[in-house]
Amino acid sequence: MSEPLAIGVDIGGTKIAYGLVDRIGQVHATHRLPTLPEEGTEAVIDRITQGIEHMLTLSDAPIVGIGMGSPGQINPHTGVVYLATNLAWRNVELVQGVKQRLSRDIPVWLNNDANASAMGEMLFGAARGCTDFLILTVGTGLGGAAISDGKLLLGGKFVAMEVGHIPVMPNGRLCVCGSLGCPEMYASGTGMMAGLQEHLPHYPFSVLANKEGITTEDILRAAREGDPLGSLLVDEIVSGLLAVTVPVIGLFDPLRVVVGGGLALAAWDLLGDRITTRLHEALAQTVFDDVPVVKSEVSSSAVGAASLVWYELDNEKF
Secondary structure (H helix, E strand, O other): OOOOOOEEEOOOOOEEEEEOOOOOOEEEEEEEEEHHHHHHHHHHHHHHOOOOOHHOOOOOOOEEEEEEEEOOOEEOOEEEEEEHHHHHHHHEHHHHHHHHHHOOOEEEEEHHHHHHHHHHHHOOOOOOOOEEEEEEEEOOOEEEEEOOOEEEOOOOOOOOOOHHHHHOOOOOOEEEEEEEHHHHHOOOOHHHHHHHHHHHHHHHOOOOOOOOOOHHHHHHHHHOOOOOHHHHHHHHHHHHHHHHHHHHHHHHHOOOOOOOOOHHHHHHHHHHHHHHHHHHHHHHOOOOOOEEEEEEOOOOOOHHHHHHHHHHHHHOOO
16 A cells, blocks of 8 residues: 555645645645635635645545645634634634535644644754754745744744734834834835835935836845845845844744745845854854754645644644
């Protein structure tokens, strides 16, 4: 009989990514569907299930479970998404909805997407063998998760490590959450574009000054070419990350910090050394002065989701 597989499902605001993943993290097949949250919750759950059914047809091996990673505030014990702003979800019984639609009786587990990424790094990635670490995910927004003694830190309301929305930047930018100075408004794609609008009038000779439809890729390219505005915006990502990472290290005493997310991985050549240098400067002469910063090694979001299955099968609960 073929080795068993898990199905990983990563639910994003624009796409749903699927993967057939084995116990050592190898991806055997992938699939992708648009999320289309504007069509409503039930339509999205229909589409999630449709993709799972497609993945079932691609495997001759037994499927031992389905792991789903979703943005938002999630209770992994009940499978309910309390709040996911970019999906316009409130109190959505996601696990129950998927199981009711499935043609087979297969266990389904759900967690926040950053938590799923952390689990993927612990089982298959940059934190293999490490039982205490932080992960920061820098993409459109800024997310985070922590593993302590081999277990996910969930928090009383399941929003532990919501690092993007801890207002730690004094007199900072107004965030979409309503607070001032959230690090997400600096260390994310959203923050980078906000910084561009803020600083552009002061850099009339930047290569970005007369360019229309600027993207984060344009900004990174400018930074690599030595453009001062591009470099400033990259520095702001580092400052935003450090502002929240230093106190979190003091609270959780991690053995390493994993940095991932689409923007961070695309800009690692610009960010990796800067983050490491400034973090070590900030932690010098403290008991936390040797905390390595490493790049995420799990590039597929579906692998993180599938890792929820393998972890759950080896442990009674998170």
